[in-house]
Amino acid sequence: MTEQRSQTWRPNERMSSRRQTILVLIVFGLFAILPVFRSDYLNYMGMRIAIMALFALSFNILLGYTGLLSFGHAAFYGVGGYASGLILIHLTSELILAIVAGAAVAGLTALLVGYFCVKRTRIYFSMLTLAFGMLIYVVCYKWKSLTGGTESLGGIPRGKLLGLVDLFPLGRYYFFVLIVTALAIYVIYRITKSPFGLLIQGIRDNENRIRFAGVMVKRYRLYVFTIAGFFSGLAGGLYASLESTMFPSICDWQSSAEPIMVTLVGGVESFMGPIVGSVVFILIKELIVRFTQQWLLVFGIILIILLIGFRGGVSRFIERRFSSNLPS
Numbered sequence: 001m002t003e004q005r006s007q008t009w010r011p012n013e014r015m016s017s018r019r020q021t022i023l024v025l026i027v028f029g030l031f032a033i034l035p036v037f038r039s040d041y042l043n044y045m046g047m048r049i050a051i052m053a054l055f056a057l058s059f060n061i062l063l064g065y066t067g068l069l070s071f072g073h074a075a076f077y078g079v080g081g082y083a084s085g086l087i088l089i090h091l092t093s094e095l096i097l098a099i100v101a102g103a104a105v106a107g108l109t110a111l112l113v114g115y116f117c118v119k120r121t122r123i124y125f126s127m128l129t130l131a132f133g134m135l136i137y138v139v140c141y142k143w144k145s146l147t148g149g150t151e152s153l154g155g156i157p158r159g160k161l162l163g164l165v166d167l168f169p170l171g172r173y174y175f176f177v178l179i180v181t182a183l184a185i186y187v188i189y190r191i192t193k194s195p196f197g198l199l200i201q202g203i204r205d206n207e208n209r210i211r212f213a214g215v216m217v218k219r220y221r222l223y224v225f226t227i228a229g230f231f232s233g234l235a236g237g238l239y240a241s242l243e244s245t246m247f248p249s250i251c252d253w254q255s256s257a258e259p260i261m262v263t264l265v266g267g268v269e270s271f272m273g274p275i276v277g278s279v280v281f282i283l284i285k286e287l288i289v290r291f292t293q294q295w296l297l298v299f300g301i302i303l304i305i306l307l308i309g310f311r312g313g314v315s316r317f318i319e320r321r322f323s324s325n326l327p328s
Helices: 002-009 017-032 040-066 074-090 095-117 122-142 170-193 195-205 207-212 217-243 253-266 273-288 295-309 314-325
Strands: none
Touching: 017 040, 017 170, 040 170, 040 195, 040 217, 040 253, 040 273, 074 095, 074 122, 074 217, 074 253, 095 122, 095 217, 122 253, 170 195, 170 217, 195 207, 195 217, 207 217, 253 273, 253 295, 253 314, 273 295, 273 314
16 A cells, blocks of 8 residues: 555656656746746746746645645745845845845744644644644734734835846846746755655655654654745745735735645646646636636636546646657
């Protein structure tokens, strides 16, 4: 049973590294040519998809690679966004410094929260992450002198690159987001392919066997939780400068549902799943909200159809359908 589950869940086992690299290059190549159309709307949509992809990938480190389902992952996204925004407003206009510092704050927050959460497993872990996520939401909601509360933290600048290049123009910020996202995704990929990545997959597949081998399972879960929080905060920092504002609702449980839906649609089994899922999620959401405010209800129906019709996710369907046409 354990061997069968391992074969079902192991990411990327059906796709060669070369084919996966080709697909990634195709995706980022398509994003790279969007500015050619000189449309701020297309640039904005491209950045939303890229940021969501990074957010969902950080979540999938927990779910897809370690088997931990978090219901409070958006809290670290919000912490990174608020920290980055406050640094840009009060301390420096250097965007790289601000978003890295914001991600570090999110990572430290995840380290603190994870210390309590990783002591539990399964539904108890999930409910603890939900509780801490709502706690962070309440802090952002009530601490008006720092976060602005319901009036939001507004006026977040996009800052400058190395103190020279003003990133306020949407086209310039688009390439900045694309490069940062691509580098972050590459780092996450290397983590999942490293001995550390193989170890956390072992924890997911057979925790008792890994524990009997002398590995401190809780410690490695804490490491993964902190890494996921860091990259979630990095995505939050990019989002804060894109929207120039942060609301407490970004940290709540509904926002935490988004990376879950994105990952399920794209495919938990595949590293490309959250990336493909983010494209599907953002485009469908953008289309639905033009016709109704009850987009979650409509998207829920579409989600059910996608999960039933595309077993393993949309990325797995694309892999089975088109990978045979790519060079091996």
